[in-house]
Amino acid sequence: MQWKKHKTWLIQTGILAGALAGALLVGALFLVLAKSDPLTAYGVLFSGPFSSQFGFTETLVRATPLLLVGLGIIISFRSGIINIGGEGQILMGAVAAAAVALALPGVPALIALPLVFLSGALAGAFWGGIAGWLKARLQVNEILSTVMLNQIAAQIYLFLIRGFLIDPQEVAYGTGVPQTALLPDGLWLERLIPGSRLHTGFLLAVALAVVVYIFLWKTPIGFRLRAVGAGPEASRYAGISVSLYTVLAMALAGGMAGMAGAVEVAGLHHRALEDISAGYGFSGIVAALFGRLHPIGAIPASILMGALILGADMMQRAVNVPAAIVIAIQGLIILFVVSSDILLRKPEYLNRLKKRFFPMKGGAQSNG
């Protein structure tokens, strides 16, 4: 019994490792095409994020927003909604947080900082809530609305940070870079390790993961959200207001993404600037799914995603290949890992595939 359990474990870890190896093998082909040495490149990809304080802290710097966005994704997916509006929600959260922080000069951090986070979360929740409301009331599909809302948010964000929120210095010097002024330094999140950019936002994100877990699994509201996700018809019969919970789910998802925006402002950049969302709205989805849509699983998954993003970036610099190769290899890794998922869920599928593709040898080493 015990052994069998271990054996399954070994197989599962092996499958994941195999998927990763497969992706890297194909990726090596691209590296060779780009006239670089795959071994050196991959050496950096793996060791980069883990072999120095720089790599380690920068990984967590990326894991922070990934985790926050991912938690929102988990809430919405569990409630039966696909939220691909994370990018816009992050931007709304970031700009609201920056605006509130700049409007409160001299207010002690103990009071101001919660307000900053709250405003970021509320702005994100509002933006996500629009998509929720459109779906619940007017049956507008959320994929359509969030794709559109992302574009709209990007323009509103730019309008605000180049308009009346712009750093007065940028106007004075005529450089006009679209960014807000620096936040008062009392509102900067503490750096966890001196000489690095890792800030307390990471701890906040981890704490929120626990909160989201408790919320989804231990509270009646969380239960109803998941019930709506599991079967809207049945929930309706059970007397749950599906439209209310649809709006709530999207608002919560947007709120988490908005929180990510606020954390990036207060923890990392100390102002709102261009491209602050950095694609986390999409990579957060991947992190959430890697974490099996479980808030606690999302913690290691977002660290893994963060390491992947950083390691690929470091690899590009180390072997001087075109940056495009990084995106291609990340795409491959996602494809391979997501494909191997079937073998994790259903080990017997391995044998079915074997039989199908290698009918001669198949089935001999069966191991369900």
Added chain:
Amino acid sequence: MDDVASQSIMIGILAAGIRLATPFLLAALGEMFVQRSGVYNLGVEGVMLMGAFLGFFVTLTAGNPYMGLLTSLAIGAVMGLLMGLVSVTLKAEQGISGIGLYMLGWGLSGLFYRLYVGGITGIEGLQPQPIPLLEKIPVLGPVLFQHNIIVYLAFLLVPLAWVVLFKTSWGLKVRAVGTTPEAADTLGVSVDKVRYQCLILGSMLAGLAGAALTVGNTHMFADNITAGRGFIAIALVYFGRWNPWGILAGSLLFSMADSFQLFVQVLGIQFPYELAVIMPYVVTIIALAVTFGRVWAPAALGRPYERGSRG
């Protein structure tokens, strides 16, 4: 402003709207077949980028735009096959595999461009082919009948897709597989096979949509030239409620709003340009919101089919 000028501007807006709608139409019609069969492919953007690059590259090296278009169809088929392997055979979560396909296509197109072209280079590309007689019709002529061949093709595909989807036995199979795969399976329709066919067809159209941007419109390639158009195309499938005519309406609405806002800006009406830029997105949401009604979607959308399982 005198009448001649305002008329030429109006023709300009409408013609640009038709031109801009072309890539959306091709990619969205393709995605419609894919989703009708029960799969959603979020990787359209990546397929478009590959089609855009290879269409451009072959046109550049072979000197023949039609070879370029064929290549973009071919690479689309390959990408569709890959998506089928991942999403149909291996039953992977479709949202996430689509993002993977998108990143693969984006990265590879950028890489190949750097390795084999190396900088902004122009091609001859497709030239407008006015349709004899029809092009002479006032207003309608320059708006509809002075485009390149991909534009005509995209619009002709609308009725064709409708016929295929609703009037052929293959279309019936596609719809069955997307709504009640279990029943289709019982009747001897191979769910996986139909889904593969749709993915390949849909991705070929997405590849062509990419080529419409490079070989057809701009006559060059640049990194990430699609700039999010693949995602808009997916949204337009939902807008069009999985119906070719709805998709046509959505594509035209979006593109016309876009060309209109450019014109509004050019004429210098004073207001923040951001408002103009977001106009097509807002118009699309509002249009869908005010026409709400019975919402139908392929019932098995996003659900990998596993024989003997329900759900």
Added chain:
Amino acid sequence: MKKPSWIRRVALGMVALFTVGLVAGCGGGQQAAAPKAEEKVKIALILPSTIDDAAWAQSMYEGIKAVETKMGKDKLELRVSERLSKPVDAGAAIRQAASEGFSIVIAHGSQYQSVVQEVAKEFPKTTFAYGTGFQSGPNIFAYDPQAQEGAYLLGFLAGKLTKSNIVGIVGPVEAGDAIKYNKGFEQGVKAANPEAKLRIAYTGSFGDIVKAGELAKTHMDAGADVITGSSQQSVGGIKAVAAKPGAYWLSTDMDQSSLAPETVLAAQAYNWEKVVTKMIELRKAGTLGGQHLTISFAEGNLDLKINPKLADKIPADVKAAVDKAKDEIVKGALKIEVSSK
């Protein structure tokens, strides 16, 4: 639903990895570069787009490459990091370059001001440079192209050469260098031809070349016959203008006439070779930063390039007027205002 056990497994693995990472990381501190005994100049270039964007990024890349050719390949090492439009990734790249002993880190974008200021404090022996910008520091060069100067001359040309009296700008986003450029251009058009109308419109992005092309076509449909625009999307505009005989394009950032020899009339080009050479020399002399490097006609590192193929399209008196204006700008007699409001 029973499944989180493998999650625990992964989590444990991650913790283990990080412990190893932390231990290893604490061992190796930050190494400091020794500025005096440099045999090789090591330059790290951080770019928001790509080295082949035919605009801002490519112009800098080619400038450094020219320095490399002059100094000899063994005297200069260049490492390029592209596509760093996201500030979080740019911050990591800048920090990594500094910690790996690159002596000059050029963050080629105004959006890098924030990160450069932060990192520069931690690496006092490294020279940082960024621009367009105004905030220098003890070890930061802020370089500042006076885009409005060349823009004025290009606008002047446009005003003189337009037959329809309508000139168009295909703008990216109304911010930063685009504002400077547009303001200078506007003043040039007005000075040359008070009758001419200048129309400014924006695509809302930097890299959407399809939209830039459509915007250029819209300008032409509305009557414009001389068009300009900045940022990497402008190649889309050039191509669209090239398809229409009799219409001209005016370039900025670099000479783009090779893209459309019959269409690009003139260009404002930054001479990064001179700027980078100056940085290297200053550093050699012990100045690690603290200067505001202006790129202007007076400094001799800004060029107005007339496309030789189309030079005959510019009447001699117009050419003379442009040269005169340039002279006045150099002497300081003509000032192009950019400060807004």
